[in-house]
Amino acid sequence: MRKWFLLILLLTLPLPEVLAETPEEKGLAIAVEADRRDTGWLDQQSDLLMILRNKHGEESTRALRIRTKEVEGDGDKSLTVFDTPRDVKGTALLSYTHALKPDDQWLYLPALKRVKRITSANKSGPFVGSEFAYEDLTSQEVEKYRYKWLRDETLGGREVFTVEQYPVYKHSGYTRRIVWIDKKMYRPLKIEFYDRKNALLKTLTFLHYQSYLDQYWRPDRMDMVNHQTGKHTALLWANYRFKNGFTDRTFDRNSLKRAR
């Protein structure tokens, strides 16, 4: 699919110099460029601390470790292992993500030593009780959305493209997202999510981007606020490591039992 988009891009890119580029074309071009710039990292692993806060201010946390492998022409593969809460320690989730069809997911339950293939048609469901849906956390493939550039503006002193995105996946929980993309990094600074009734549901803010391998930008922190429930989830990322030499074996169903 990526090749196909590059072809489209090659065909369409010279045209805007001559003809006026439509907002849809410009939105797509920004997404393709963002995807191009975030290609080639091969694999990464990181530690994630999730802090969930309800509207009464009560907090709970989850600590997990995520390994991801870049897959050309499809969604990425990932293996997530939980360290806390303690009752789910060792629970592992293996995902082969896909842009337009349900992901393949297997869950490992350490108490039973059981690997279960689970249904993942519902990408809009909450991830471990947080304000992040599965679809908010999986890899951002170009073909997951249709695009429309809205405007260029500044956000917090940074030059951004503001682009509206419409999910293609029919079971998405959103009608649209508005994304503020930093012009230097080609990474999002803020995303607004609109629910199936087109009402503002959530706002996600990305903080403290760092560059890895001089090329790949990753935030240290992501804050999601749910405007309808007053709940909040912060993701604190640490220990990003790239090019670990992960193979398909690292993301084999067998790897779940061995993950820890």
Next chain:
Amino acid sequence: MNLSWRRLFAVLITLAIGGALPCAASGEWDFSGVVFGEVRTFPEKPRFASQANTTFSPSLVIQPELVYEWNDRRDRVTIEPFLRLDAHDDHRTHADLREASWLHQADDWDLVVGISKVFWGVTESRHLVDIINQTDQVEDIDIEDKLGQPMVNLNLIQDWGTVSLFVLPGFRERTFPDDDARLRGLLPVDVNHPSFESDAEGLHVDYAARWAHTVDEWDIGVAHFYGTTRQPFFRRSTRPSGQMVFIPRYDLIHQTSLDLQYTTGAWLWKLEAIVRSGHGDPFFASVAGFEYTFFQIFESTADLGVLAEYQYDGRDLGAAPFTLNDDDFFIGARVTLNDEQDTALLAGTIIDRNVGSVLLFVEAERRLSGHWKLEVESRLFPYVPYDDLAAGFRNDGFITTRLSYFF
């Protein structure tokens, strides 16, 4: 108790730790586990006069886990003892090594040596294919609790699937409640005088092999087991005291199995099937069904799963261990709230098509904090005819309330 498997275990652990020590400086320790208190409530009086009339039965469990990893996490030793102290059932007061194993991982293979646990299968209402570990039946009648099994297990991971080979020295006998305990069944089981088909008795070495693979939406497993049956046949006998008892008899069996799951959209289609020989004529048994999930019901974050399975078992009850799952329907519902507390509820009923007996069960759980969890489980027998195989349990429906602390 036989000492042989303990000796074997001692050898294996010595080997494992011997391998570990030279590298100990570079490794990583991890200590965790769970302690829980539970109360089993039996609303009805026991059916048999020889059973103690306990209504509330408390017990305490401690299950720590010590893990040592080294060699860039390619080697791991896991030690997981288990101890339960039960106020009323002397057999339920027991200790076990759930895990005492060394795992070595390479790119295309891994090896497990020691005491470990392995689960096979896909269905929910009956675990037909799962055979490596013995059931720790004093824990619960759902046969999901397992005793640690000594093994050498080599897994070969290939593009065409994973081949798992098992050598299983040291047979574990099934645990059964004490003579006067609730849930002991029609007659007490005389666990001190088991009989075996093999002359080697509990020393018979069992073997198993399995191939498992995923092809798109299909997850498939094919396995064969040769060795001592995990479920014994009950032979009636009389003690010198005149007390009628069941004597467990462990036959040598061959079991070939298939487990299959097809995952599409919100559907999970599941099949488990076995052919077993060794208890009388060879027989076929199967569990097949589905789970369908309704997502985000009533505009909430909760999901509702609907489960239905059919159980068939063609065994000859005159020669093979008894089963309640010969011609039964299972219908169930699973509610997961997807909230911060991971609140979940599974409720179901298993109905026998021939005699109409009904088993009801409910399992609910909710995390209370980062360390505490509350669970309530109930198994009830609202209708069991007196001549049904389940009749021994008909007054022993119970509700378990469990509070766990994870560390």
